[in-house]
Amino acid sequence: MLVTGFLEDGCPYQVQVTGQADRPIEGSARVRALVEQYSGKPVLLGPLGPRRTLDPGDSRAVVALLRQHTRVVEQRE
Template sequence: MTGQADRPVAGSARVRALVEECSGRLVLLGPLGPRRALDPGDRRAVVALLRQRTRVLEQRE
């Protein structure tokens, strides 16, 4: 995740395509809400979309 509107995700063409396809659609930020329109620069919204559509693995540094 880059947090940049022009490059929301680095390294995965599939994820970038998913984010671009769903841009502007409502996503749930948590199990019960709130809903927010997907903005590629909004890290929380992008992660919420990925959690809904894919399996997200957390990487600890």
Template sequence: MRVIGTLEDGAAYNVEVTGREDRPVTGSRRVRALVEQYVGKPVLLGPLGPRRPLETGDTEAVVALLRERTRVVEVRQ
């Protein structure tokens, strides 16, 4: 799944959310570090829930984290 967006400082990113536990995202070290920072912490999957702990192999949770912590412009399947 391809995710395009910007970080808090305005830097653009274009990453592939892989679903692999050893490398959850490719394309941006900063986004990968962000994901690794939140592993095990609860992520809100939708506007009203549910909430579940972030696991690196969970693509839905990784995209939810990016929506929560960055400005996501586009998500492509």
């Protein structure tokens, strides 16, 4: 899944969310570090839930994390 967006400081990014636990993100070291930082912590899959523990191999949870902590402008399967 290809995700394009902006980090909090306005820096643009484009990453491939792989769904692989050992390498969940390809394309941005900063976004990869964000996923590593929140790994094992709860993330909301939608605006009201459900809440799930972030597993780097769960692409849906990784995208939800990106939506919560960055400004996602495009997402393609």
